[in-house]
Amino acid sequence: xxxxxxxxxxxxxxxxxxxxxxxxxxxxxxxxxxxxxxxxxxxxxxxxxxxxxxxxxxxxxxxxxxxxxxxxxxxxxxxxxxxxxxxxxxxxxxxxxxxxxxxxxxxxxxxxxxxxxxxxxxxxxxxxxxxxxxxxxxxxxxxxxxxxxxxxxxxxxxxxxxxxxxxxxxxxxxxxxxxxxxxxxxxxxxxxxxxxxxxxxxxxxxxxxxxxxxxxxx
Numbered sequence: 659x660x661x662x663x664x665x666x667x668x669x670x671x672x673x674x675x676x677x678x679x680x681x682x683x684x685x686x687x688x689x690x691x692x693x694x695x696x697x698x699x700x701x702x703x704x705x706x707x708x709x710x711x712x713x714x715x716x717x718x719x720x721x722x723x724x725x726x727x728x729x730x731x732x733x734x735x736x737x738x739x740x741x742x743x744x745x746x747x748x749x750x751x752x753x754x755x756x757x758x759x760x761x762x763x764x765x766x767x768x769x770x771x772x773x774x775x776x777x778x779x780x781x782x783x784x785x786x787x788x789x790x791x792x793x794x795x796x797x798x799x800x801x802x803x804x805x806x807x808x809x810x811x812x813x814x815x816x817x818x819x820x821x822x823x824x825x826x827x828x829x830x831x832x833x834x835x836x837x838x839x840x841x842x843x844x845x846x847x848x849x850x851x852x853x854x855x856x857x858x859x860x861x862x863x864x865x866x867x868x869x870x871x872x873x874x875x876x
Contacts, residue, residue, distance in 0.1 A: 659683050663720025665713055665735055667696035670752060670796045671726035677800035678724075679704045681831055688716025688739065717743035722750065722824070723785075729753040729774050730767060733781060744785045748821045750828070751775050751848075752791045752799070754855050763859050766852065775815060775848030786821035789848040790814045790829065793858065795868030802833045802871075810871040813840050815847040840874060 664675040665688040675685045687697050687710045697710035710716075717723055717739035727735040732753045736744065755774040757767040768774055775789040791799045793813060802808040812834050816822045826839050842850065862868050 661686065661719060661721045662724060663688055663716035663722070663739075664724045664726055665689075665716060665739060666724075666726030666728070667694060667700065668726070668728070670799075671724075672696070672700055673796040673800055674724055674726055674752070675700060675708065676704065677832060679707045685709075686711060686716040686719050688713040690735075690738065713739040714743055717747075720747070722748045722828075725749055725751045725753055725778070727753060729755040730757065732774060733777060736778060736782065741782055741784075744782050746784055746786070748786045748788060748818075748824060749778065749782070750791075750825055751778055751787055751789045754792050754852055756855070763856075763863070766855065769849065769853050771849075773846070773848040773852050775845050775852070779817065779845045786816065786818040787845055788814055788816035788818075788821050788825045789845065789851060790825060793851050793854050794871050795862075797869065798871060800832045802835075802838075804869055805871050806873070808833055808835060809838065810873040811838050811840055812871075813842050813847075813851050815842045815845055815851065817844050838873075 659682045661684045662678050663686045664671050667689045675687055678685050685708045687700050689697050692712035701708050701710050713735055755767040756764045758764045779787040814822050
């Protein structure tokens with residue numbers, strides 16, 4: 659089992675953190691202050707099995723970092739975590755570059771020729787960024803069996819092969835079948851999964867639920 663830092667205290671961070679605790683990992687939830695209402699609630703819910711602190715504290719003590727912050731805030735949060743605390747560590751990036759400044763539905767703050775995953779990798783070159791789980795609702799992230807008995811597709815992108823293999827192991831522990839984990843290639847392929855958000859939002863709006871996913875049929 660690993661010490662895992664979960665940065666972000668919203669629905670995604672709580673869902674991911676709770677699943678990791680359930681699987682026996684030691685989870686440190688990181689936030690700006692380290693002691694906001696959500697972090698205190700998370701620690702209380704998992705009494706003795708989870709802890710909390712600032713982004714920097716969580717990153718310093720985590721062997722693997724899950725970025726569950728909102729995309730518009732991710733770079734700032736990771737900078738607060740500290741480059742030295744992220745050095746040589748895997749950053750599992752679940753964020754999407756959502757821009758709500760022009761209203762709903764949101765647009766993307768970066769797309770086509772760049773991605774948030776790439777920006778994170780450029781900002782922290784010694785870290786090993788692996789983009790994944792950003793194409794599904796948080797409930798499915800940790801329980802793919804909610805849809806089609808788990809027979810649907812999740813993607814990974816990243817430059818470091820070993821880091822991706824470690825993340826795939828975590829995905830399998832969440833319930834994702836090895837055959838349904840599609841490695842798209844290096845971190846530039848995160849452009850595709852982030853841009854899928856535009857379609858995902860419209861499907862969700864039409865179906866009135868986030869409990870759906872796509873499956874690659876060969």
